[in-house]
Amino acid sequence: MHVFVTGASGWIGSHTVDDLLAAGHTVSGLARSDASATALEAKGVAVVRGGLDDLDVLAGAAAAADGVLHLANKHDWSDPVGTNAAERAAVEALAGALVGTDRPLVVASGVAGLAQGRPSTEADANPFVGPDTMRGGSENRGFDFVDQGVRAIAARFSPTTHGTGDHGFIAEIVAAARRSGVSGYIGDGTNSWAAVHVTDAARVVRLGLEQAPAGTRVHAVAETAIPTRQIAEAIGAGLGLPVTSIDPADADAHFGFIARFFGMEMSATSEATRALLGWEPTGPGLLEDIAAGAYSEPRVA
């Protein structure tokens, strides 16, 4: 099928585009800069020039596609309101263009805040509804269009979708360790994160696009619960730095914006996704990836 991908130049998006092309799909991708456009063209992706706020561009490209993957996000941690508003508006524009077509729209999401005291599952409805909630309530906003003939699917990513070249959350935690000279975890470090290698995540997205029924939540989760203390220990071992607990009161100063996520419980399972899609992760685990040097190079911004 012909797939329009927002965020095609991003971390998960670029791996997903590779997976889509390898599976025989054709791809058009949103690019907001010459650099992103050039990278996409080099792969044989048709470039759609524009940004997330160009809602007409998003709608036009979605209408011309057989399916849509929404993987772009402004990720402006200094402006969560603006980031969430753009996310919600983009989902509305993409879904609106697909009304009555039964075509798939995969919306990126996460596993934060879905369950209390246990790993989240695909059965856990997303509690974030409305523009003022996490991610602008975009997962549920996408599902609003199921009754209007859109095959909306949520792709919930582990908080670390890891691998060599990742500039996301683990890279941010590694950067804090380099900056401070210690590899920290918050409090007792018993809160856990789910994890998935980026190539496995890309395959979940593609399989979900191809197969998942309307209203499905798929979990890109390979490892259910890695204590954050173990993550800090792996980072410390890799960088040759001491590992220490950071008092929650000092976490913002030590880690920056990532403190709010590194202190959260974000464990999750993927049994239903594996059963539905026949997906089995094959990439390295997070601690293995860190030990193998996936985060050994200082991050390029």
Ligand SMILES: NC(=O)c1ccc[n+]([C@@H]2O[C@H](COP(=O)([O-])OP(=O)(O)OC[C@H]3O[C@@H](n4cnc5c(N)ncnc54)[C@H](OP(=O)(O)O)[C@@H]3O)[C@@H](O)[C@H]2O)c1
């Ligand atoms: N990575 C994770 O572990 C993780 C975990 C949970 C959820 N997620 C979600 O999964 C999705 C993909 O994440 P990611 O890690 O691949 O993110 P990423 O590497 O930061 O990529 C973001 C993409 O969005 C594009 N973008 C940003 N601002 C834009 C704008 N104003 N207009 C148009 N495009 C814009 C970027 O374009 P440029 O390349 O031109 O900058 C890039 O292609 C996001 O929704 C993210 O929140 C990711």
